[in-house]
Amino acid sequence: xxxxIYVGPLTRFYTGRWKSIITQYREGxxxxxxxxxxxxxxxxxxxxxxxxxxxxIMETKVNRKYLSxxxxxxxxxxxxxxxxxxxxxxxxxxxxxxxxxxxGDYFTDKPGWEAYGALMLWAAHEEHPEFEAPxxxxxxxxxxxxxxxxxxxxxxxxxxxxxxxxxxLPGEYSFTSQGKAPNETDVTFGFSAALRNxxxxxxxxxWCADEISGWLAYGKKREDGLEDCAKFAFAVFYALAGIANxxxxxxxxxx
Numbered sequence: 001x002x003x004x005i006y007v008g009p010l011t012r013f014y015t016g017r018w019k020s021i022i023t024q025y026r027e028g029x030x031x032x033x034x035x036x037x038x039x040x041x042x043x044x045x046x047x048x049x050x051x052x053x054x055x056x057i058m059e060t061k062v063n064r065k066y067l068s069x070x071x072x073x074x075x076x077x078x079x080x081x082x083x084x085x086x087x088x089x090x091x092x093x094x095x096x097x098x099x100x101x102x103x104g105d106y107f108t109d110k111p112g113w114e115a116y117g118a119l120m121l122w123a124a125h126e127e128h129p130e131f132e133a134p135x136x137x138x139x140x141x142x143x144x145x146x147x148x149x150x151x152x153x154x155x156x157x158x159x160x161x162x163x164x165x166x167x168x169l170p171g172e173y174s175f176t177s178q179g180k181a182p183n184e185t186d187v188t189f190g191f192s193a194a195l196r197n198x199x200x201x202x203x204x205x206x207w208c209a210d211e212i213s214g215w216l217a218y219g220k221k222r223e224d225g226l227e228d229c230a231k232f233a234f235a236v237f238y239a240l241a242g243i244a245n246x247x248x249x250x251x252x253x254x255x
Contacts, residue, residue, distance in 0.1 A: 003113045004254040005236065007244045008106025009099065010077050013252060014067045014182050017102070020254070021110050036109045036216055036239050065183040074102065080182040088189075091175055098170050098248045107243050111233040113255075115220045117141040118229030119237065123159045123202050124150040137222045137229060159198045162237070165190030168244060168251040181252075192244035192251050199238045207231070212238060 004020045006013050019030045067073040077100060085095040111119075118137045121144055125133040128146035138144060150157040153176075157163060160176050167187040174194040181187045203209055215235035220228055244251040 002110065002255060003116055004108055004110045005240050005251060006106060006108050006254050007240050007247075007249050007251045008108075009101050009104045010182060010250055010252075011074050011100050011102050012104065012106055013254075014077065015070050015073045016066050018106050018108065020108060032103070032105050034105060034107045034243075036107075036236065065185060067183060074100065077182055084179065084189075087179060088177060091173065091177075092171075096169055096171055098250065106249075107240060109236050109240060110219070111236045112219060112221075114222045115229040115233035115236075118220070118222075118226045119233035120163060121147055121226060122206065122230035122234075123162055123198075124157075126202060126205050127158055134226055137226050158201060161190035161194040162198045162202070164188050165195070166253040168192040168195055168241065170244060170248045170250060192241045195251075196238065196241040196245060199234060199241065203234070 002020070002022065006018060008018070012018050019027065019033060021035055024030055024033065024035070067076050081096065085092065088096070114137055118141075121133065121137065121141055124144065124146040125131060128149055131144075131146045133146070134144070141147065147163075149155060150159065150163055153164070161168070161174070164176055165188045167181060168190050169192070171191045172193050173191045174197075176188055176190045178186070178188050203212070212231070212235050215231040216239070218232070220232040222229065240251060243249075
């Protein structure tokens with residue numbers, strides 16, 4: 001099952017008018033897409049061998065649900081945003097707003113589930129050093145004891161937007177909230193500015209790295225080790241959270 005991050009207009013995202021980097025690798029580059037450094041080049045690291053001996057890049061999605069009819073998608077997104085503003089009104093200084101250009105540019109990259117899971121455990125074990133961090137991402141990483149302590153809504157984690165959210169809105173807020181995406185799937189909302197701040201703190205408390213762009217050089221698999229996988233996912237999230245904040249666009253996990 002593949003995991004991507006999308007940053008850009010939701011009308012484009014929820015009508016399928018975008019291409020993951022694997023799709024672009026197969027079908028050709030999308031001129032409306034801006035991929036992080038080396039994104040298409042490192043896809044060879046994600047190849048797997050099938051039982052029949054064929055080498056291929058796998059991309060299976062289970063959470064995609066597009067809006068229908070497509071002609072009404074723009075208005076549906078606008079109605080959804082109005083409802084979201086009403087639901088969050090008590091916590092907002094002003095209504096959320098961002099450009100919804102059907103033909104606007106978008107950004108995407110693929111951390112993959114293994115690197116994503118490694119980043120989640122890296123953050124959880126930073127604040128729960130009483131547990132020994134695994135050297136390799138466990139198969140059932142969500143059951144890791146440090147992760148289980150940091151994840152609940154009532155825990156005092158330093159990284160709520162990183163650990164709990166799968167949908168980041170543009171805005172200078174730090175709260176998280178459960179709700180519905182435009183396609184009626186359950187999501188946990190956070191904000192890209194808070195995500196970026198949490199990543200900065202995680203780096204300061206662990207790696208203290210001044211330069212992380214080199215961490216984007218290749219895709220990471222479980223066997224590369226927890227820390228290296230976490231570094232790769234960190235670089236992807238850090239870059240895309242910064243882009244989402246700079247261009248005032250939503251950021252969404254796609255799987």
